[in-house]
Amino acid sequence: YREWLKKQVGAYVLKEAALLIASGSYSELDEIILVSCPDEIRIKRVMQRNALTDVQVRQRMQQQMREDEMRPYCRFEIRNDDTHLLLEQIQFIDTQLRVLSVSKR
Numbered sequence: 001y002r003e004w005l006k007k008q009v010g011a012y013v014l015k016e017a018a019l020l021i022a023s024g025s026y027s028e029l030d031e032i033i034l035v036s037c038p039d040e041i042r043i044k045r046v047m048q049r050n051a052l053t054d055v056q057v058r059q060r061m062q063q064q065m066r067e068d069e070m071r072p073y074c075r076f077e078i079r080n081d082d083t084h085l086l087l088e089q090i091q092f093i094d095t096q097l098r099v100l101s102v103s104k105r
Helices: 002-008 039-051 054-062 069-073 086-103
Strands: 033-036 076-079
Touching: 033 069, 069 086, 076 086
Parallel strands: 033 076
Antiparallel strands: none
16 A cells, blocks of 8 residues: 555545544544534435345444544544535645645655
């Protein structure tokens, strides 16, 4: 991973990982972005996408870290709740990450 990372030329590199904090691999990263969503919306989306029942989704969620447990590790948050504009949030974070990238050079 480190060799691959050294070859990257962009302002920043994104890594998607569901267990980033729980596994401890967050410590290798400069910044973390939390994508949050109210439980009821998450449940509805997972039920539609994976053809699971409400109970099955809730059981899975009980095995995962809660957003409030992850939030202290994250500098940024994207609220994916159908009320906040995603593009606006992403553009803001992109700008911040580019500034941070320049300051670390």
